[in-house]
Amino acid sequence: MSLIVIFRTMLLILLIICAVAVNLNKNLLQAVIIFMAYSLIMCVVWILLESPDLTITEAAVGAGISGTLFLMTLKKIRIEDAGENIDEKTEMIRSGEQELEDREAIGHEPERMEE
Numbered sequence: 001m002s003l004i005v006i007f008r009t010m011l012l013i014l015l016i017i018c019a020v021a022v023n024l025n026k027n028l029l030q031a032v033i034i035f036m037a038y039s040l041i042m043c044v045v046w047i048l049l050e051s052p053d054l055t056i057t058e059a060a061v062g063a064g065i066s067g068t069l070f071l072m073t074l075k076k077i078r079i080e081d082a083g084e085n086i087d088e089k090t091e092m093i094r095s096g097e098q099e100l101e102d103r104e105a106i107g108h109e110p111e112r113m114e115e
Contacts, residue, residue: 008048014041028077032070039063 018038025031039062046055 004048008045011041011045011048015045028074029071032067032074035070036063036067039067 015038018034018041022031022034022038025034039058042062043055043059046052046058
């Protein structure tokens with residue numbers, strides 16, 4: 001067996017592992033990172049298949065643009081899920097406790113749950 005055949009086999013195994021890991025992973029951030037690694041491995045495969053146009057496309061779209069969009073979406077989802085608000089003045093994320101303190105400082109009564 002030549003070295004290139006061993007290298008191609010290892011890349012194929014890594015691609016399969018990445019594809020399965022993305023689907024089975026519960027943590028979305030880890031899944032996005034594994035997806036980007038899958039795309040970079042595919043770039044190497046396209047280079048070995050002597051297809052530079054697909055290599056550049058895979059690197060730009062697969063790992064670059066798609067990965068960035070996934071990470072930005074994940075950030076927005078986490079902000080909304082955490083119940084945090086962005087302060088208009090400072091453009092920083094305020095937690096629910098800070099918002100409650102701000103309401104009390106300006107004289108609003110805290111919202112109470114009725115039993």
